[in-house]
Amino acid sequence: MTHEKLVIIGNGMATARLLERLLKQSPGRYQISLFGEEPHASYNRIMLSPVLAGETQTDTIMLHSTDWYQQHKIRFYSGDPIVRIDREQQKVYSRAGVSQRYDQLIIATGSRPALPEAVRQCELDGLCSFRNLDDVDTLRSGAARSQHALVIGGGLLGLEAAHGLRQLGCEVTVLHRSDWLLNRQLDSAAGQQLQQTLTERGIQLKLGCEALSIHGDEQVERVTLSDGSELAVQLVVSAIGISPNIQLAQHAGLECQRGIVVNNQLQTSDPAIYALGECSQFNGATFGLVAPIYDQAQVLASALSDQPGEAFENRPVATRLKVSGIELFSAGLHQADDNTESQHFYNHLSGNYKKLLFKDNRLVGTVLYGDVSDGNWYFDLIQQQQDIAPLRPLLMFGQALATAHVPARQQEGSHVLPSATDLQIS
Numbered sequence: 573m574t575h576e577k578l579v580i581i582g583n584g585m586a587t588a589r590l591l592e593r594l595l596k597q598s599p600g601r602y603q604i605s606l607f608g609e610e611p612h613a614s615y616n617r618i619m620l621s622p623v624l625a626g627e628t629q630t631d632t633i634m635l636h637s638t639d640w641y642q643q644h645k646i647r648f649y650s651g652d653p654i655v656r657i658d659r660e661q662q663k664v665y666s667r668a669g670v671s672q673r674y675d676q677l678i679i680a681t682g683s684r685p686a687l688p689e690a691v692r693q694c695e696l697d698g699l700c701s702f703r704n705l706d707d708v709d710t711l712r713s714g715a716a717r718s719q720h721a722l723v724i725g726g727g728l729l730g731l732e733a734a735h736g737l738r739q740l741g742c743e744v745t746v747l748h749r750s751d752w753l754l755n756r757q758l759d760s761a762a763g764q765q766l767q768q769t770l771t772e773r774g775i776q777l778k779l780g781c782e783a784l785s786i787h788g789d790e791q792v793e794r795v796t797l798s799d800g801s802e803l804a805v806q807l808v809v810s811a812i813g814i815s816p817n818i819q820l821a822q823h824a825g826l827e828c829q830r831g832i833v834v835n836n837q838l839q840t841s842d843p844a845i846y847a848l849g850e851c852s853q854f855n856g857a858t859f860g861l862v863a864p865i866y867d868q869a870q871v872l873a874s875a876l877s878d879q880p881g882e883a884f885e886n887r888p889v890a891t892r893l894k895v896s897g898i899e900l901f902s903a904g905l906h907q908a909d910d911n912t913e914s915q916h917f918y919n920h921l922s923g924n925y926k927k928l929l930f931k932d933n934r935l936v937g938t939v940l941y942g943d944v945s946d947g948n949w950y951f952d953l954i955q956q957q958q959d960i961a962p963l964r965p966l967l968m969f970g971q972a973l974a975t976a977h978v979p980a981r982q983q984e985g986s987h988v989l990p991s992a993t994d995l996q997i998s
Contacts, residue, residue, distance in 0.1 A: 624736030905937030
């Protein structure tokens with residue numbers, strides 16, 4: 573029996589999910605060769621923060637063992653990334669000199685950390701990012717040698733890195749250019765609550781400020797900030813975002829913008845090549861959260877199994893911060909504009925904050941801090957985009973009360989669904 577040759581470049585979470593789906597939908601159809609840059613089998617990148625903080629162990633976050641690839645007859649080349657794609661011959665070439673022909677090729681090269689200018693211009697020891705298992709090892713060893721660490725970026729990843737370093741005993745300062753933390757997920761009120769909580773935990777914050785330059789002899793010693801002050805630090809962590817890793821695709825002549833441009837079947841400008849995950853771009857959007865990437869994996873598995881019908885689309889996403897003891901949830905819009913209305917609730921005793929945003933009697937966004945138990949229900953309503961007029965007077969009080977006081981026939985018009993499964997961030 574002749575098997576089609578499927579080559580996959582990159583072994584992150586997107587590839588792991590794709591393989592699971594593809595092996596189930598088309599067992600035995602493909603001869604699969606997998607090339608990964610990291611020297612590890614696939615792991616759950618979402619759980620790097622608890623590993624850094626010492627709250628879980630590395631072996632608990634592995635998705636597949638090396639035996640798993642052997643059991644499924646997958647040729648796995650770990651620590652050997654592809655360095656060239658020959659589209660005319662339909663072959664790829666690895667750094668170690670392995671060449672492999674393909675019938676179908678999947679590029680899942682992920683992303684690289686975006687670096688602030690001050691870090692790009694610096695060559696001192698003590699600079700680190702927070703994207704993979706090797707970074708966790710570097711951060712843990714760096715924390716052991718450092719009294720004070722600076723985290724540049726007050727987004728999800730930066731705050732998780734700050735929490736982990738604080739758990740390791742470092743004094744930590746978070747530097748964020750916006751006026752409040754998580755400004756892409758939270759409004760200013762929730763951001764200020766988060767700021768207070770982190771300050772109480774011993775994490776120092778400098779908002780509305782940037783790093784201008786980093787100084788030292790061989791090791792980082794101090795950082796000059798845009799407000800004119802200096803911080804004495806021995807470790808600097810960059811966490812200002814990611815940039816899709818598209819260099820390989822660009823050199824192969826594929827259409828690229830910010831990411832590798834794909835259609836709703838994840839197909840690139842070359843019909844034999846697909847792009848998956850953080851390196852891809854669809855309808856102008858790139859992806860850093862796991863939910864849309866898992867959607868992509870399912871669509872691509874179906875396409876490769878000749879089961880068309882599913883089409884990838886950009887949908888609202890929900891985010892949570894993975895810092896123990898801090899509960900926040902955000903989905904859809906988080907700031908009102910001229911076309912939206914908003915409702916707010918704040919309990920000064922419990923610290924619970926809730927914000928709902930509406931447009932034409934449809935829920936389009938929510939921000940929750942403290943009590944997030946109704947987050948998934950609100951997220952369902954945001955995704956459905958049905959008229960929620962019957963529920964609206966009681967919507968602020970949560971699912972139990974709102975649905976209990978609305979007749980079932982009216983709820984049917986709103987298509988209220990059970991709570992969704994929690995969504996994690998990447």
